[in-house]
Amino acid sequence: MSKNRLLLTFGWGCFLGFTSCREPEPADLLIYNAKVYTADMDSTVVEAFAIKDGKFLEVGGSSFIRTKYKARRELDLKGKPVYPGFIDAHAHFVGYAQNLMQADLVGTKSFAEVVQRLVAHRKKYPAAPWLLGRGWDQNDWPVKDFPTNDTLNQLFPELPVLITRIDGHAALVNAKALALAQVTPATTVSGGIIQKVNGRLTGILIDNAEELVARKIPPMQTSELAKVLLAAQEKCFAVGLTSVVDAGLEKPVIDLIDSLQKAKALKMRIYAMLSPSEENKNYYFKNGPYHSPYLNVRSFKVYADGALGSRGACLLHPYHDQPNQTGFLLQNQEYYRQLAKQLNQLGFQMNTHAIGDSANRLMLNIYGEVLKGKNNKRWRIEHAQVVNPTDVPKFGRYNIIPSVQPTHATSDMYWAADRLGPERIAHAYAYKYLLKQNGFLALGSDFPVEAINPLYGFHAAVARQDAKNYPAGGFQKNNALTRVQALYGMTRWAAYANFEEKEKGSIERNKYADFVILSQDIITADLSAIRNTKVLATYPNGEVVYQPK
Template identity: 45%
Template sequence: MKKVLFFCLAILLSVSCMKGKSVDLVIHNAKIHTMDDQNTIAQAIAIKDGKVVEVGPDRQIMNKYAADEFIDAQGKDIFPGFADAHGHLMSLARMKLSADLTGTGSMDELLVRVEKYAQKKERPVIVGRGWDQSLWGSKELPTNEELNKRFPDKPVVLYRIDGHAVLVNDAALKKYGVNETTHVEGGEVLKKADGKPSGILLDNAIPLIGEKLPDFPDAELSQALLEIQNELFGYGITDVHEAGLTPHDFKLLRKLVQTNKLTLGIYGMLYPVKENADFAKKHGFLKEKNLLVRSFKVIGDGALGSRGALLKQAYSDDVHNHGLLTTSLADMKRYSALAELTGYQLNIHAIGDSTNRLVLDLITEYAKRNPDHRWRIEHAQVVDVADFDLLAASGAFPSVQPTHAVSDQRWAEARLGKDRLKGAYAYNSLLHKAGMLAIGTDFPVEGMNPFLTIHAAVNRKNAEGNPIEGFLVEEALTEEACLRGMTIWAAFASFQEETKGSLEKGKDATLVILDRPFRSKGTYQPNFSFMTFIKGKSVFSME
């Protein structure tokens, strides 16, 4: 009897030895898109201490490793956690706390929403965000007459969806000292026919009021951020490149990271104001848990929707307007020197072809001294075809948002004319010149849904399937290019390719198991995360 027991124990020990070193988690029966150089697709993954130990066939991984937990993925698709390479966490948090004006179909609907918000929230100033006059069947920006009638005394400040225009009532203009004589470089106070302010402020004129507004309490902003984090995890987004942090917002995010409340991977771009610049000079790069800060964000011009993007030639639908350079060339050079001094990346918002050319010249000069700078052009929305070769030579890294193309297609030709469309939303051309793209959404300007991003990039259509033939379809991205732009290329664009962006041995086990089979072609099919993991730990589950 003892011999039999000894024999059984020996068998168990031998099986245990065959299993090899134990791991924390094995996920099997999956379709794992590793996003490695060979586009390997595996069936199982072994994870220990938050790192990928091995990916491979089911039989190989199941026989080789003993795990504390096994998850049967039921044949579902697995990807590295998606990165949104250009988003605005803080702007979305403030939008959640403001009057929601997204999708309003008319000025009347906007006014009703503002009134309902004012009835529910007792705020010293009513702030709303998200209106877009192009949805109202209007080419022109609105004026504030109706807003003045509804709100004659309380200041009202309503931001356009892109954040580059704001509609305010006369009470706000009076309170903050803005009138027909106000002038600011890189911005504009639009006027009516009688010379009085229309209520619209563009670009650098916005801070004349915006910087004086009372902010929401930190406790409310923090709660909104945690809600946003859960929404992101629900889509399988595990990393966000936060495209512009004030000193206050930087400190708030950092505190939430330090207290383990914000576990989302954040690549922070600091606005190069004095306090942020002093931090970079003193401390250099900041790598603290899931927060990495090593870049500056500069806003070069405005947006096409509000005709603030700086164009080489005038707008086709506003022949006296070229747009606005919101950061002077002298300041761009100064920020370039700051980035060079601190070793920080410089990420410049450039929408119009004129601004893109200025930025390309700047990056080309810097590249002579540091070829691996990875300085980014955020948006690269309209690039003169004649400047594409300069982009290739400069080493500039384009960071683009495919949903902008299908949102703007309603009016893009009116703004630019047919000829300039050849270099607009030209993601395929940008990829061929640059070799890589970082892909994001620019939320809350667009939605954070990565599957809409993929649909827009691959099919060049919106969720409703418009336009039917696709918009500038020759500039569509392949499925692989789009996925790489949301994983490994986004990691490279933020100097994190050694730890993120693909599911390979030694990298972070940060991944998403999709709820439905992944599909990119044809009509838009909604999808979500079934489970989301950061460094091997579940942060979201449908179950």
């Protein structure tokens, strides 16, 4: 063979297999021999990807990626599954962090057990000015009625006590706390209930009534709050979360989060919904949204009603188990209408907590008045638990995003029918029906109301079962999601609900390299074993932040 022909042959070979004839491109990390669920528009599954400067460079086959790129670290996952970093589309990250310093009352089986935990917590923190706790649920006790504060008054006569119900929409306080807040039997409150029996305060405060006492609790020191935020971050990373949506924050807390992120201490990405306080409105209405690689502030979180468990959810017709109650709105209708107009004019997203069918109807109608048909404002209804079937099409008509929490369905299923009766329960927690309106929805947990693990929500969405795999056939299984839909709800669609679909939510070129490696494939594994799945590694920005010891 002549020299010229040899060079021509070599050159043609380089053209056909060009990557083998040039130097590999530099990367920081290669993942290969994996099963990578990219969560792109085509549900593509690949074997490998390359990362540089915190972003995905390219995805593809193992041989292709390893030939085209050379990295300082190359990981052979030996077939392990990889997913985009999980996004909790509705949570209370700051509240969860603060709760780490409070008595944990989740899972208590009686009020006596609540008291035992409070006594133990007080021994652990004897100098705390208040005794605080969260997580009790009277629906889990033999006696389903709200407790009274008699025992707390006897045990803690000089120490103010406030313990919050699991949903955050009711609290029990003792006489000392009521006295500090100057709450008496004559006190009234709009959008809430101060419970009285025979003219005597029981200590139960529902919705807006909680704030009468809660505002007397000394705020956590900034240094202490920073400490617990970092502790909460570690717990979130351990379950595969790389982004959380915090539903309702004040500016000083947002500023602290921003400073911790800029100092590279807080690596959790946070979509911060603003509380509609005067301070927040005065600042953000003037200065507009704020966006950094880790923090996005462009929405307001509004409460239309309370919770079903405490009968604060606003219903069109009375509660099945309390025929004299329909729940209530937390503000008057004109408040919501005027706020919606303001937010629309200034370009902010409106995200409204609405649980009862009356609250959902009101907010869907107000959204419709303001949005006026198809749009890209991406306004959201948070929870959307009980929606009258005649109102559901409004989600599609006005491009309103349902932001739902599947574990609410499997937690509430034991008593929700008691509250709603047989007709309304049939169209409650209707996630599949809601999904059909726009072709997507956002999935969250509402932690600390529910557990922080997103795989519990994945399981609840698909199996419609709780941790005990109950009930056998699933709770109202006609509204179950597919596994791919559930995965998208906590990745791609959750990012879209935050206007962040170009930055994250899928494993694609130029997006942030947020991903998680699991012990088993949640798309193919036995449904009954999903909650046993372990997180093997969590990577935000291409950096490993969690691996089990």
